[in-house]
Amino acid sequence: MATLTISGLHKRFGTVEVLRGIDLEARTGEFVALVGPSGCGKSTLLAMIAGLESVSEGEIRIDGRLVNSVAPKDRDIAMVFQSYALYPTMTARQNMTFGMESRGVPKAEQEAAIKRVAALLQIEPLLNRKPGQLSGGQRQRVAMGRALVRDPKLFLFDEPLSNLDAKLRVDMRTEIKKLHLRVGKTTIYVTHDQIEAMTLASRIAVMHQGSIQQFDEPQVVYDHPANIFVAGFMGSPSMNFIPGELTKVDGHPAVAIALAGGETAMLPLPQPPQSRPANGKVVLGVRPEHLFRYDPNLKSQKAGLAMLTAPVEVVEPTGAETHAVLKVGEREIVGRFDPDGAPRLGELLPLGIDMAHACLFDPDTQALIRQGSA
Amino acid sequence: MSNALSGIEALRKSAPGRDALSAWTPRLVIAPGAIASLVYVFGFTLWTLYISMSNSTMLPTYRFIGLKPYFDLWSNHRWQIAYGNLFYFSAFYVVLTLAVGLALAIAIDQRVRGEAIWRTIFLYPLAISFVVTGTVWSWLYSPDAGIEYFVRGLGWHDFTFRLTTNRNTAIYAIIATGIWQASGFAMALFLAGLRSVDPDLVKAAQIDGASPARIYRKVILPLIAPIFVAVAVVLLQFAIKTFDLVVALTQGGPGIATTFPANYVYDLMFQRGEMAVGAAAAIMMLLALAVVLAPYALWTGWRSRQAAARG
Known part of the structure; x- marks a missing residue:
């Protein structure tokens, strides 16, 4: 169980400022969606939380600990990528154990973790297949499985559903919601799809041009949008x-x-x-x-x-x-x-x-x- | 509707030659190349095979004498050295070129400053012909003009660097020169492979807690394994054909220490007038190539069938 606190966060690439003073916090067990059009900085923000991008200014704290210059592997996070980023030369099982092997987790513990997660995600029959032999939805499950075996403090999702077809996307959305209810991990979820944000999140941060326009519960964001951008972005057809x-x-x-x-x-x-x-x-x-x-x-x-x-x-x-x-x-x-x-x-x-x-x-x-x- | 259909029907009937032409065009285009390769590659391969079992000397004759030229060939000490050199050279040349090429590619892949310049520098040796490479390096190895001369000029009067004048080390001079020339080629292919790897994989591995060495070993290099095989095959057939590099660098010497099969074939065929034995040696070289290429061809065939089966 963990909290995430971000204050005054800036990111600059040369003279271009892609994040301008982000303040955000996720309480224990909360599901926070970062939503916005492409180029709004949401993926950069997630990469900074993961430690894959450096911090230009400001603070990121996980459970109160300042992690600005902590390596990704030491932040106790797990991430699901848009492309799934499954290791193509490894089987689903090896994909899931790779992180534990890197950390020197004992074999018996690895087996127990695989068993638990495979049952949770119903991927037992897929464990010995390689990613190339899996369908999009199955890859998605394995990618989530890889994140789940770790039992991390923080779950990060980077547009995990955008590579799936429309029908499967709706099913997986429900799966993710169920999963979050069952596992109860603090989750940061990046998406450009306002419906995903509305349906999944306990709070939504709407981003535009490198800053958060509004950060509130879904219904509040929908009923009382802070400005014209948020009003136009949330809801389909638009306001x-x-x-x-x-x-x-x-x-x-x-x-x-x-x-x-x-x-x-x-x-x-x-x-x-x-x-x-x-x-x-x-x-x-x-x-x-x-x-x-x-x-x-x-x-x-x-x-x-x-x-x-x-x-x-x-x-x-x-x-x-x-x-x-x-x-x-x-x-x-x-x-x-x-x-x-x-x-x-x-x-x-x-x-x-x-x-x-x-x-x-x-x-x-x-x-x-x-x-x-x- | 029926009018329009019958109109198309009529058109088709009026041009019966068009179908035949479109069917024959690709064959006609391919024909010259196919005929040339049939005659010059397969035809002359078979001819050489026959000559290698004839009693030809200065000029080809066609009296069949069986495998006698092969026995003559294998009882010759110089050929034994040449064939041994080939394996020795190939093993070192291929493995070390792969290693150096990979090291260069990984170094350049760390987003170094002026990457294009480094790439060009390392690729240039490949653009230089073997003869020029051999000649330049023979100067560098020469005690009178090269590295030894230069270092002694700096004040180290006892410095010796004479790879090419020692029969035990001359082969290393050739290996080193070969690596210098080909590692840029290996680097370019490896670099292309490294760049094709999805950056998300590296990020995922970082979050998984893998060290950079482990990320390369377990995630990236297995992905570019097909490039290793392709580069190794190309290098191996470079190695088997090695001829001009040796001629320019050591002339097969000192003595016969760095004789290669191709030099030996050339010698027997065009200098000594022992055409049958020379042809036999050429067939042995073909055999060495086949040993390399046949498994590769089978492997690529197997892979594409696997890929097709997977869809």
Whole structure:
């Protein structure tokens, strides 16, 4: 059981700064996902935790011990690589025992560890095969097995599922979650897939351009994204952003947005914003699932319901739900609808917006404007 | 629909020659090379085999006398030395070239500064012909002009370095020169192999707690084992064909100490007019090559079948 504490971490390659002041901590048994687009520095951060990259500035502590200049093998970590990095000339068993042999673990202990892990991952029949004779999912298991035989303080995963096909990826995701529940090791998991991050992590660190944009529980990150980047990155289809202006209708706060033909729509806010950008300009963020076909009966049930009409440009049925691209002013926004009563192509849709779940952002700082009292 | 189909049908019928042409083109292109290699390689190999069992002397004659030239050959002391030299030289030359080449490749693989320059320096000897290599090194080994002369000029008047003038050490001079020339070639292939190894494997091994030596021994070198075999085979057939290097460096001397089979064949065939025995010696060289190459061919065949079976 172990904790990971990172403070003020910087990484520079020459004059290029790829990590700019990372603060991160993982509590004992926690599953932390580092998520972000490619080039955001998440893999570099993981490599630094593993000791494969040097630290330019800042501190990395495992269980309180400063490990900045400790060699990878002495950090008591195990890592699963994107490419699996199984030794091709060795059998699955040799792959798993290689680390223990390097450390001089007695043979009997090695056997016991292999037995335990092989049973856990159900890879007993594969132990005498070489990686070339294994399928992608089997290699993935062996790679996890190699990490598990060590019983390390910290588990590091570097995009372990991105080389698998879509179906297998979902299965393995569940496997990893089960495994973590059973083993309970502190885990750092790098991914570019926000769904993996949402489903697996106890906390998510969203990274962009070398810094952490938000570090919080998955639902908090999803419901209250710290800024426009996080809001757009988490969720699929992405959150819709509509430029608007803060105003008041009958003394209640509202957002005015421009529609086609010079009209404006007034969208009432159920709770007043805590701060107000200087010129009153805001960006309204609405998730696709908070758009629906307007029905007057709903008005009484939902607080903060706004309504406008929008022409339907594209309809994309996915089976479980139907995505529709709608035109609001100059913008196209995407909504998720129930297939029953989904918008039809060319229809002028009476569009309901659940303003209670909408977010407001400051267009200059890109940061979330909190709503509500307090 | 049926109109269009019958149109295509008609087109096909109108050009019956086109199919035949496309079938014959690859054969026509290959033919000159195939014929040349059939005549010059296989034809003359068989011819040499026949001559080696004839009573030819100055000029080829075709009276079959069986294996007598082979007995003559093997009773000749100079041939025994030559064939012995071949094995001695091949073993040292191949093993040491592999070792030096690998050491250079591993050294350069440590991301040294000016890597391209080092690579070029070590590769250059391969671009120099054996004759030039032999001549230059014969000067370096020469007591009157080479290393000994230079070091004595620096003040060490007792310094002696005379590999080529001693019948017991002259073979090492040839081995050393051969290694100097070929290790860059081995290095280039090994380096390409080392660079093709997935860097994640090395990282994984580091996390697994393996020392750098263990990472090379257990992870990296087994991966590039096929390159070892390929380089060794190429070096071995260099070794068996060794001729001009010896001619330029020691002329087979001192005495007959550094005679090689190829020198011996040349001597018998073109200097002494003993064509049958010379041909027999050439056949023995072919045999030595076959001993090396046949297992290699079988091994590569086995490997590709393994790979195909695995999919």
